[in-house]
Amino acid sequence: KQEVTQIPAALSVPEGExxxxxxxxxxxxxxxxxxFRQDPGKGLTSLLLIQSSQREQTSGRLNASLDKSSGRSTxxxxxxxxxxSATYLCAVSGMYSGGGAxxxxxxxxxxxxxxx
Amino acid sequence: xxxxxxxxxxxxxxxGKDVELRCDxxxxxxxxxxxxxxxxxxxxxxxYFQGNSAPDKSGLPxxxxxxxxxxxxxxxxxxxxxxxxxxxxYLCASSLWLMNTEAFFGQxxxxxxx
Numbered sequence: 001k002q003e004v005t006q007i008p009a010a011l012s013v014p015e016g017e018x019x020x021x022x023x024x025x026x027x028x029x030x031x032x033x034x035x036f037r038q039d040p041g042k043g044l045t046s047l048l049l050i051q052s053s054q055r056e057q058t059s060g061r062l063n064a065s066l067d068k069s070s071g072r073s074t075x076x077x078x079x080x081x082x083x084x085s086a087t088y089l090c091a092v093s094g095m096y097s098g099g100g101a102x103x104x105x106x107x108x109x110x111x112x113x114x115x116x
Numbered sequence: 117x118x119x120x121x122x123x124x125x126x127x128x129x130x131x132g133k134d135v136e137l138r139c140d141x142x143x144x145x146x147x148x149x150x151x152x153x154x155x156x157x158x159x160x161x162x163x164y165f166q167g168n169s170a171p172d173k174s175g176l177p178x179x180x181x182x183x184x185x186x187x188x189x190x191x192x193x194x195x196x197x198x199x200x201x202x203x204x205x206y207l208c209a210s211s212l213w214l215m216n217t218e219a220f221f222g223q224x225x226x227x228x229x230x
Binding site: 034036041042043044046089091093107108109 | 120122149151157158159161163164175207209217218219220221222223224226
């Protein structure tokens with residue numbers, strides 16, 4: 001069974017710092033990996049999608065990398081801002097249900113606070 | 117529509133009552149997913165649809181839960197004889213295809229069973 005782990009569980013940094021959030025998964029047979037942010041009481045907002053054949057994706061100040069063989073992904077946030085404060089979730093879409101898809105498997109998230 | 121829409125946004129119900137949660141996916145998206153997020157917990161996958169078909173229902177927590185999708189569009193998640201442990205945020209997502217495409221989530225339905 002796929003398991004996704006996110007480290008750290010919580011992070012608080014001053015505004016302007018660059019930071020890295022980590023995600024690891026146990027089964028490398030994935031179709032893709034997706035990073036989301038969730039604001040309190042809200043749904044999930046998709047940030048970046050990395051296909052299994054890709055190494056990284058960039059969007060604005062965000063850069064996500066994927067090392068499928070080692071089961072790791074990182075989300076790099078440059079020049080952090082207070083508006084970046086949220087919970088960041090990593091999820092993988094797998095091949096492990098007899099070739100079918102059983103949906104995204106999520107980590108428990110990293111709760112990020114950017115101090116003004 | 118412009119995004120995934122879920123209704124109601126909040127639902128308070130008495131223990132033992134049935135509830136129906138609705139999800140309107142993004143137009144043209146063939147895949148639809150239901151998740152549950154309990155307080156302080158991660159997201160728990162419940163069920164997915166490819167078109168109107170749900171090939172695997174093993175993720176549903178109990179036989180009190182059922183889901184259907186009609187016309188390849190709207191989906192409903194029904195919980196019968198609700199229990200307090202059913203209290204959670206129920207999130208729906210859709211994607212263009214079942215695999216290798218980006219999933220977009222609705223704002224969720226917060227269900228409180230009292």
